[in-house]
Amino acid sequence: MKALVLEEKMKLSLRDFPIERDEVLGPRDVRIKLHTVGICGSDVHYYTHGGTGVFQVKAPMILGHEASGTVIEIGAEVTSLKVGDRVCMEPGIPDPNSRATRLGLYNIDPAVRFWATPPIHGVLRPSVVHPADFSYKLPDNVSFAEAAMVEPLAVGVHAATKAQVRPGDIALVIGAGPIGLVTALSAVAAGCARVFVSDIDDAKLELAAKLGPISPVNVARQELAREILAATGGWGVEIVFECSGHPAGAQGVFDPLSPGGRVVFIGSQVHPIHYDVGKAMVREARVEHVFRYAHVFPRCVAMLSSGAIDVKPLITRTFDFDESVRAFEIAASAAKGEVKMQIALPQ
Incomplete structure (x- = not known):
């Protein structure tokens, strides 16, 4: 064979x-x-x-x-x-x-x-x-x-479930690779009114912008937290999905986060990263982690069939x-x- x-x-x-x-x-x-x-x-x-x-x-x-x-x-x-x-x-x-x-x-x-x-x-x-x-x-x-x-999409749906997305939430997805983009799609399908997606690849960001209410941010030219805070009246996003697996992305997750916000780590980190407990505490941030997925394959198939996610x-x-x-x-x-x-x- x-x-x-x-x-x-x-x-x-x-x-x-x-x-x-x-x-x-x-x-x-x-x-x-x-x-x-x-x-x-x-x-x-x-x-x-x-x-x-x-x-x-x-x-x-x-x-x-x-x-x-x-x-x-x-x-x-x-x-x-x-x-x-x-x-x-x-x-x-x-x-x-x-x-x-x-x-x-x-x-x-x-x-x-x-x-x-x-x-x-x-x-x-x-x-x-x-x-x-x-x-x-x-x-x-x-x-x-x-x-x-469906397999990569399941990661995004599992992450949106862990984040407990509420209708009207604004989210940030760090990383516009396959997992980042299926997470953005899942966040929108779960009820997010707007999703920011950050990356350094303009072609991927242009694709992301065509997928729905998604705003691209090129972090090679733009300071991420400044852009997010300016766009949200200084409040920040309710959810940050870290999908890049890059230490710099992971270290900055609390800067654009709103008070009481949620962070979901999805991208695998090969080495230990700096984690700013002080920034997490003053926001009372809730932090979740994702390892693959559970109980979501039928949901993913149903959403593909209905057109809720493309x-x-x-x-x-x-x-x-x-x-x-x-x-x-x-x-x-x-x-x-x-x-x-x-x-x-x-x-």
């Missing part, structure tokens, strides 16, 4: 990989033929750095976890899906008996098995066996490409499966204006 394999840091190959023989279809599983897989920043980081934090690639690993496809086989006890159903898949499989899962916190179950997170293989390959309970049927009006965006503008380039290595090389170069690149597998 041909797959995109990360052999070691900065070395990818498309080659036969004998994983299918190890994937036994259980009674509550489905076998899915992959159609579209998005390239995530974590995939790229594994490619360029060979790992992240405690997750280090120590053996060849198949990449990819943002996926959609078609059910081609079902387990004996599956009743929610049938052969031919189009689906998107939640890539993290928790231990159903763990304390975290029983508390409803399955995304932070220490035993969760997540696609393309060492040592678990990803899905840039022809097919995968996956639990039916974590595979979601697509409405006819949601394309495979949109469905492969992710199509975020898909900036699609590659054929045979171009996968080149696709990752382009993704690693951080090409200006690129948001979400996807790979379409042979059908």
Whole structure:
């Protein structure tokens, strides 16, 4: 079975990989033929750095976890899906008996098995066996490409949920990458009247401005807190979503925040950052953190189907499966204006 394999840091190959023989279809599983897989920043980081934090690639690993496809086989006890159903898949499989899962916190179950997170293989390959309970049927009006965006969108929806967005809130999203933009879309869908988005890439900011009541701020030319305070009569924003993963962005989260505001950290910080407790205290800021998502995939699919959220503008380039290595090389170069690149597998 041909797959995109990360052999070691900065070395990818498309080659036969004998994983299918190890994937036994259980009674509550489905076998899915992959159609579209998005390239995530974590995939790229594994490619360029060979790992992240405690997750280090120590053996060849198949990449990819943002996926959609078609059910081609079902387990004996599956009743929610049938052969031919189009689906998107939640890539993290928790231990159903763990304390975290029983508390409803399955995304932070220490035993969760997540696609393309060492040592678990990803899905840039022809097919995968996956639990039916974590595979979601697509409405006819949601394309495979949109469905492969459900995984990153789930991060934004989870973040908006953690922020407890209230109708009319004003928010700031730091970082206009894929996660930043789906977070902005989620904030608007949740009720924000206006969302500021900051970045240094004009092309991404121009795209952001077309997505709704979104105001771009280029922090290479504009001082973020000054711009926000000027636009809000000195009050600030009720919510700050930190999506950049950049220390400078994370260190300044309280400066544009209103009294009683909420901060949600989403972007991964590789190293410890400066955290100004004094600025947080005088605002009585509430601070939340996001690790992936939980209980939001059906909501995301429903919003795509209803038109409440449109992710199509975020898909900036699609590659054929045979171009996968080149696709990752382009993704690693951080090409200006690129948001979400996807790979379409042979059908």
